[in-house]
Amino acid sequence: MLNIAQTVFKRKIFSTIGLPIILLLSLSGISIWQITRLLLVMNWVEHTDQVIAQAHLTQKLLVDLETGVRGYQLTGNPEFLQPYQQSNSQINAAFDKLGNLVSDNPAQTQRLKLIRVQQTNWNRQFSQAIARKERGEVEPIAGFEARKRIMDRMRNEIANFIATEEQLRNQRTQTVQATTMQVILTSIALAIVIGIFLAYFIWRQVRQVSQTYQTALITAEQQTENAQQQAQQAQRAAQRLAALNNIDRAILRAESIESLISNALAKMRQILPYQQAFVAVFDFETSTSKIIAGSTTTGELRPPIGTQMSLTDFAANTTELQNIRYIADLATAQSCPPILAQLRSQGLRCSICLPMFAKEILFGELNLSTTVVDGFDDEAHNIASEVTAQLAIAIQQSLLREQLQSYANELEQRVIERTAQLQETNQELEAFTYTISHDLRAPLRTMQGFAQALEEDYTDKLDSVGQEYIEYITEGAVQMDTLIADLLAYSRLSRAEIQMQEVDLTSVVKEALKQVSTELQEQQAQVTIAKPLPAAIAHRSTLVQVVTNLLSNAMKFVQPGIQPKVEIYAKEQHNYIQLFVSDNGIGIAPEHQERIFRVFERLHGIEIYPGTGIGLAIVRKGVERMNGRTGVESQLGAGSRFWIALPKAVSHSNDTDDASTPHSDN
Numbered sequence: 001m002l003n004i005a006q007t008v009f010k011r012k013i014f015s016t017i018g019l020p021i022i023l024l025l026s027l028s029g030i031s032i033w034q035i036t037r038l039l040l041v042m043n044w045v046e047h048t049d050q051v052i053a054q055a056h057l058t059q060k061l062l063v064d065l066e067t068g069v070r071g072y073q074l075t076g077n078p079e080f081l082q083p084y085q086q087s088n089s090q091i092n093a094a095f096d097k098l099g100n101l102v103s104d105n106p107a108q109t110q111r112l113k114l115i116r117v118q119q120t121n122w123n124r125q126f127s128q129a130i131a132r133k134e135r136g137e138v139e140p141i142a143g144f145e146a147r148k149r150i151m152d153r154m155r156n157e158i159a160n161f162i163a164t165e166e167q168l169r170n171q172r173t174q175t176v177q178a179t180t181m182q183v184i185l186t187s188i189a190l191a192i193v194i195g196i197f198l199a200y201f202i203w204r205q206v207r208q209v210s211q212t213y214q215t216a217l218i219t220a221e222q223q224t225e226n227a228q229q230q231a232q233q234a235q236r237a238a239q240r241l242a243a244l245n246n247i248d249r250a251i252l253r254a255e256s257i258e259s260l261i262s263n264a265l266a267k268m269r270q271i272l273p274y275q276q277a278f279v280a281v282f283d284f285e286t287s288t289s290k291i292i293a294g295s296t297t298t299g300e301l302r303p304p305i306g307t308q309m310s311l312t313d314f315a316a317n318t319t320e321l322q323n324i325r326y327i328a329d330l331a332t333a334q335s336c337p338p339i340l341a342q343l344r345s346q347g348l349r350c351s352i353c354l355p356m357f358a359k360e361i362l363f364g365e366l367n368l369s370t371t372v373v374d375g376f377d378d379e380a381h382n383i384a385s386e387v388t389a390q391l392a393i394a395i396q397q398s399l400l401r402e403q404l405q406s407y408a409n410e411l412e413q414r415v416i417e418r419t420a421q422l423q424e425t426n427q428e429l430e431a432f433t434y435t436i437s438h439d440l441r442a443p444l445r446t447m448q449g450f451a452q453a454l455e456e457d458y459t460d461k462l463d464s465v466g467q468e469y470i471e472y473i474t475e476g477a478v479q480m481d482t483l484i485a486d487l488l489a490y491s492r493l494s495r496a497e498i499q500m501q502e503v504d505l506t507s508v509v510k511e512a513l514k515q516v517s518t519e520l521q522e523q524q525a526q527v528t529i530a531k532p533l534p535a536a537i538a539h540r541s542t543l544v545q546v547v548t549n550l551l552s553n554a555m556k557f558v559q560p561g562i563q564p565k566v567e568i569y570a571k572e573q574h575n576y577i578q579l580f581v582s583d584n585g586i587g588i589a590p591e592h593q594e595r596i597f598r599v600f601e602r603l604h605g606i607e608i609y610p611g612t613g614i615g616l617a618i619v620r621k622g623v624e625r626m627n628g629r630t631g632v633e634s635q636l637g638a639g640s641r642f643w644i645a646l647p648k649a650v651s652h653s654n655d656t657d658d659a660s661t662p663h664s665d666n
Contacts (some may be wrong), residue, residue: 023194040174051101059158061087066151069126100641115157122150195453257398261293264391272383274368280365285309300446302346313338322362325353328374332389344370350375356392372656498539498625502649505533509568512547523564525555535649536577542622549615550642554583577648582641588634
């Protein structure tokens with residue numbers, strides 16, 4: 001409705017302002033058009049004046065021609081030819097200008113051409129007369145008469161030319177006068193008509209605005225009355241909302257269900273007077289109820305808190321319990337359940353019972369009672385319903401908190417038990433590690449010692465097969481010792497506490513190269529390092545072990561007869577540093593690139609490429625302990641590129657950079 005009124009108002013404003021502007025613009029356009037016509041006619045009058053002036057000038061030049069000729073013919077003195085010569089030099093320009101001025105008039109243009117032809121003929125005959133005069137010959141009378149006839153015709157033609165132009169000027173002057181009068185009369189008529197129309201239009205608009213204003217005034221008075229009523233309702237709602245907010249805060253401050261309900265009921269009494277209130281929770285499995293909290297002004301709550309009663313004491317059936325039950329006068333009620341009969345015996349006259357739901361499931365009831373008959377009006381019903389809903393949510397949340405606390409205590413006890421079991425398991429693992437490190441490796445050392453003694457003392461008594469067996473025993477013992485050492489290293493990575501700190505990758509790579517220096521010399525490997533390498537956040541000794549294993553792996557898996565070439569370089573990827581170890585080895589098929597990082601996973605037999613199958617598992621475990629990632633990019637026969645990604649050592653300039661998950665470069 002408001003949008004429609006605004007649209008109508010805008011339309012009226014537009015018509016009131018826009019229509020007069022449109023009419024005035026139309027009047028201005030008509031006036032401009034008429035003035036343009038008047039100026040055009042006046043320009044034609046001025047043009048005609050210019051033609052007449054130029055015709056008179058041409059006529060004067062013709063007269064000067066004739067005057068100069070006569071003086072010369074009478075006296076024979078060449079000085080009398082000066083007017084002729086001056087006029088003759090100007091006559092062509094005068095004819096050209098006059099021709100341009102009358103180019104829009106074909107009749108005048110034709111007449112001017114005839115005059116110009118006659119002037120040319122006259123000038124030619126006079127030139128012949130001058131030549132005879134200079135030779136001393138006598139001019140015949142016929143020559144004089146011929147030139148006179150030509151000059152008379154030219155004078156007549158130029159006079160007719162001027163007369164025609166003057167007649168045309170008079171016509172155009174009359175047109176100017178008529179147009180001027182038409183402009184004046186039209187402007188006056190339009191001004192009168194538009195003035196009358198605007199006066200009527202403005203009177204009509206003012207009348208409509210006046211009516212609209214009167215209607216708006218009446219509407220405003222009605223809206224003012226409605227606003228006052230709404231303000232009063234809003235004030236009551238604000239008081240009610242403040243009281244409900246106080247109830248909310250009272251609920252939140254409570255530590256137990258009993259104190260929660262007691263605080264809420266005490267606050268509710270400020271906006272909803274009552275003498276007694278209590279909350280009962282229902283147990284439908286046992287068909288019993290229990291009074292869990294209440295509030296009273298008489299000093300003692302009846303029934304007291306903790307009283308257990310049957311559900312039938314509240315209502316005859318479950319359907320009644322799910323509805324609000326209001327008894328305006330307990331004294332005149334025909335039938336009351338036992339709980340209401342007990343309230344009536346205490347002098348209470350009015351009671352309202354409000355069911356409490358949690359997720360649409362009935363679990364209790366709020367009862368309010370007063371000594372005033374029909375003491376709860378509609379507003380009181382609404383307030384009681386809102387408080388009941390708040391209490392239902394609060395009670396349900398409190399029950400959930402108690403249940404959650406019970407679960408938390410149980411979980412904490414389980415964590416304590418699991419922690420004790422884990423500590424016991426770690427102790428057993430430590431004992432197992434000690435056994436492997438000492439008890440299991442002792443027989444290996446004995447085997448190695450006796451095999452070496454047998455080889456040294458009885459070599460000459462053993463044939464080639466026996467010596468080969470001794471070599472097998474020695475190699476098996478060495479391989480078993482290496483396997484135990486790798487297992488111990490892998491176990492330590494899983495259990496050891498590591499301290500992360502800033503580590504220079506250049507020094508880490510140098511230390512790793514020292515540890516594999518023997519292999520480097522044996523394999524004659526070529527290692528290239530792209531220095532300088534950046535710093536990363538890692539555990540130094542673990543990182544040295546990771547790089548050592550990667551270098552050993554890069555030199556080991558190379559085709560026989562091929563010199564191992566290893567390239568080490570690093571790249572920054574957001575907040576991570578990627579360290580790459582690239583080789584020219586045999587490569588790894590894509591389907592096996594994840595498998596090689598598992599414990600005891602080997603792609604080749606030990607007789608081709610020796611090893612325990614734990615080296616890359618140690619690499620992955622160590623990098624994961626340092627909050628990093630590792631991976632490989634490889635193709636069969638094209639070498640491999642292993643990479644590890646570690647957190648970058650953050651400087652002050654990039655403290656605010658967002659962390660990003662590392663990824664490999666393709």
